[in-house]
Amino acid sequence: MTMNKQIVLASRPTAEPTVENFRLVEAAVPALEDGQVLVRHHFLSLDPYMRGRMNEGKSYAQPQPLDAVMIGGTVGEVVESKAPQFAAGDKVVGMGGWQQYSVVDASQAGMLRKVDTTHVPLSAYLGAVGMPGVTAWVGLTQIIAPKTGETVVVSAASGAVGGAVGQLAKARGCRVVGIAGGPDKCAQVIDELGFDACIDYKVHNDTKAMSKALKEACPDGIDGYFENVGGMILDAIMLRMNAFGRIAFCGMISGYNGQPIPMANPALILVSRLKLQGFIVSEHMELWPAALKELGTMVATGHLKYRESVAQGLESAPEAFLGLLKGKNFGKQLVKLA
């Protein structure tokens, strides 16, 4: 009998989450029924959206149930299959959750997808060629829709989504400016990811200072902004947006704990004729094939760079997740499970 370590949500955070909100449990892997596949997870993806799921109340997704395995994207290998579409040895990406193994009903469309690891490493299907990469692609191409020569700014620029946004925008002939925390991340954003500039929000830590830094980094103003954080950075950005600028709202990590953070001057939406639009990548499944094609080609040919922060073992997932929320990761945060 194969034992399966799992992490469940033990309690909901009242403000900042802690490791106490999670609990490690162990359960036997059940015998497969017809149409089912057993996947051994190699990597678990940790993503900011999981923080929202830990809360009760209105969000774009159902709250994560208490005492159930935490939701999460996984890549792994089929170890046993009672479904004709999959065979042992297949590399697959799915939503296996925070556990070592998952049993998947292969007949449910979209639950499990075979991937080719000839030119793209397996872990990249959780990052640059996975949900974060597609998130970048959808927000950039569908909402910001930048023209050659325009200036695009992205916050959380060293993260999995932000890094892809910037490189996709560079590929479209834009000036690309990142915002990230600390000199190391800013250096990586410029030197490794090829952004034109990067602003350290820990140095420029209020609206006025950030706005001034943006003015220097964006001499022609800002045409598109990929929003990952909210708060004072958004306020500073709005002051620098050009007429007809577009802001894609992908995440607002600064508002996850407790009170909502206001937008200082919404009248700028009118004054600068801005478009602000929120989106959830899972609601645009029709765009995934085109996005994955571009992202996969760019990774395979070395035109889309990314970093991974890899925590070792399922037990390390809660700590790594809390670090992600504080920006401690460098690029895509993964947990190695096998």
Add this chain to the structure above:
Amino acid sequence: MTMNKQIVLASRPTAEPTVENFRLVEAAVPALEDGQVLVRHHFLSLDPYMRGRMNEGKSYAQPQPLDAVMIGGTVGEVVESKAPQFAAGDKVVGMGGWQQYSVVDASQAGMLRKVDTTHVPLSAYLGAVGMPGVTAWVGLTQIIAPKTGETVVVSAASGAVGGAVGQLAKARGCRVVGIAGGPDKCAQVIDELGFDACIDYKVHNDTKAMSKALKEACPDGIDGYFENVGGMILDAIMLRMNAFGRIAFCGMISGYNGQPIPMANPALILVSRLKLQGFIVSEHMELWPAALKELGTMVATGHLKYRESVAQGLESAPEAFLGLLKGKNFGKQLVKLA
């Protein structure tokens, strides 16, 4: 020699504007040069956008220069013409400003437009079949783009723009809910303009009360919101927006004087995948013919109702304008000049 009374901007307001910010002057009407037309104004239009022009600093338009005639839309009659396109007696709409007469260079495209008053009263070309009507049409059809059965809310519902928004939305099969100040305006919005419901913001005067009133008036949530005011009404609306809702930012009258008014919870843009978009009707000239055609037909056939508040004489314009900013007008605010 014909004398021309004019009102110029005497000084910029430091907070709320007063009549002291304006000055009445008189000047002789100059002799016409070739290509010019002399128009005697019958009506001057007073509009909230003029408040923004009185300020210095960044807005979507140049500030109104000091000691120059206040900008403004006018309808009138050609009294003398040295341009082949116009003849004495022609009824025209233009941007003649706060004065009794204007001399217009007829060769400049769009400066002066002949109108037909057979089925549409002259003054309506400043309201329902003019800039306010087209503003309503553009925001509703291009940004909110409502589907039959959806719920559309509009603030300043008894105003020239708001009233047209609601009736255009009703014509598209929507449930239409207005927001207006006081029982008289609310009754008119329902009884004369045909809205399904109207909420009195003087009764429901904070975010919580307004949100509760909206819940009752919009049992299926809100799909589109035409924003004319900003502040707590916007906050309350955002709490009730359905997923994929659209908000057209046309005006934010509550933020004209002094400090910007924040948006309480911009994370709702993401949570509810909203689109918020600002627009200025003068930047969409290509849409005016289609808009004016629908609006003109609706007025001529009695399907677009509107009210006018008419102040008498140019001297009354400053007082009437200040009243408009405080919501004292009932429908389109005009000044009768001849």
